[in-house]
Amino acid sequence: MNVSARMGRVLGVPLRIHWSVPLPVVLFGYSLGSRTLPAAVPDQSGAAYTVAGLAGALLLVVSLLAHEAAHAITARKKGIKVQSITLWALGGMTEMGRPRGAGAAFLVAVAGPLTSLLVGAIGIGAGIGVDAVSDWAMPAAVLVWLGWVNVVLCVFNLLPAAPLDGGRVVQAAMWWRTGDRDRAERAAARGGQVLGMLLIAVGWISVLGGALSGLWLAIIGFFVLIVANAERQYAKLAPALRGVRAADAMTSPVESCPDWITVQRCIDDVALRAQHSTLVLTAFDGRPSGLLQLPRLARIPAPQRETLRVRDVATPLPQGHTCAPDDLLEDVLERLTPGVGVCIPVMDGPRLVGIITARDISRITQRHTFRGTDGR
Numbered sequence: 001m002n003v004s005a006r007m008g009r010v011l012g013v014p015l016r017i018h019w020s021v022p023l024p025v026v027l028f029g030y031s032l033g034s035r036t037l038p039a040a041v042p043d044q045s046g047a048a049y050t051v052a053g054l055a056g057a058l059l060l061v062v063s064l065l066a067h068e069a070a071h072a073i074t075a076r077k078k079g080i081k082v083q084s085i086t087l088w089a090l091g092g093m094t095e096m097g098r099p100r101g102a103g104a105a106f107l108v109a110v111a112g113p114l115t116s117l118l119v120g121a122i123g124i125g126a127g128i129g130v131d132a133v134s135d136w137a138m139p140a141a142v143l144v145w146l147g148w149v150n151v152v153l154c155v156f157n158l159l160p161a162a163p164l165d166g167g168r169v170v171q172a173a174m175w176w177r178t179g180d181r182d183r184a185e186r187a188a189a190r191g192g193q194v195l196g197m198l199l200i201a202v203g204w205i206s207v208l209g210g211a212l213s214g215l216w217l218a219i220i221g222f223f224v225l226i227v228a229n230a231e232r233q234y235a236k237l238a239p240a241l242r243g244v245r246a247a248d249a250m251t252s253p254v255e256s257c258p259d260w261i262t263v264q265r266c267i268d269d270v271a272l273r274a275q276h277s278t279l280v281l282t283a284f285d286g287r288p289s290g291l292l293q294l295p296r297l298a299r300i301p302a303p304q305r306e307t308l309r310v311r312d313v314a315t316p317l318p319q320g321h322t323c324a325p326d327d328l329l330e331d332v333l334e335r336l337t338p339g340v341g342v343c344i345p346v347m348d349g350p351r352l353v354g355i356i357t358a359r360d361i362s363r364i365t366q367r368h369t370f371r372g373t374d375g376r
Contacts (some may be wrong), residue, residue, distance in 0.1 A: 006084055013072045018088030029057035032145060040141040048138060056142040061087065062120045062345045064152050068092035070115035072109055078104040090223055097334050102176035109168030116154040123147025161191035163227040185235035192228025196221045240368035245334055247325035249364050250354030251348045256280045259289045259311035263300055266310045271297060276357055281314050287320060288345040288352060290314035322347045
């Protein structure tokens, strides 16, 4: 979701729009305007069908935003930090911290589907009402279509498999019943893996049978499978990270590089002796200002290395991407900006004292595994 543009805020939460959002607008708008509406309201002009189809598709995007906003509002009421809402081709995603209790997890999970169900009921009711009291057949048909799509969205999201909301509901229920959060997360992720494979299979069978709409189902299944795999891996990782401080995981001392020097000087003075594939850049005050990937540094043509500054080829450090030595590692990983990767500078006040990378996380996990196998 990192290939997206910031588009303001929704109830104080940053809203991001992925580049793929126009795709469902076009597809749903075309389907609504060329098939559904002509069947429901015949003998209208092509322009009327086109405008109504586009309006319906845009209203669907707004309803998806309402679904995600419900998750965000409920999470904030439960004291869960919400980083952003992102809309993309397959719906939406709300980036937030992990709930601290099963009750909060349940309420956050059901808020979205209940909102979709409410929007669906309002759409169907409004469409029927408009059709009964006026001759606005086209707007009425669009509202009824929007209502049924939201009802279907609610039902689909309640399937018991992560990352769907139904998987979150099952996870919260199992967590409440057993008291074992990790077990509940693994079970929900397994459900997501099964659902993803089923959707892919059904989608491809539909495509082979001549129904191109099956391709969309397969894409959804592929996404569900990928996210479920990632969540299951994280569920396995969580016990190893619990209670571990950043100071216990970090590598120290750490190589840093002033962000105002040239690429060539960075290569000569720092990169050749670096232990990690990512360098931390520091500003004049000594605070981290960016992250520099060494493979990217190596790809810079030699003639440019003498004049190009390292800050011009680095990734700016996202806000909140540092931590203190006493911060819990689990909390640090939760607030990472999606798509940036695991490379976290550890700051003791104004001083850079260490760095946490994916290799450090792997080391912690291996240590936990060894302790588990020897009975301690």
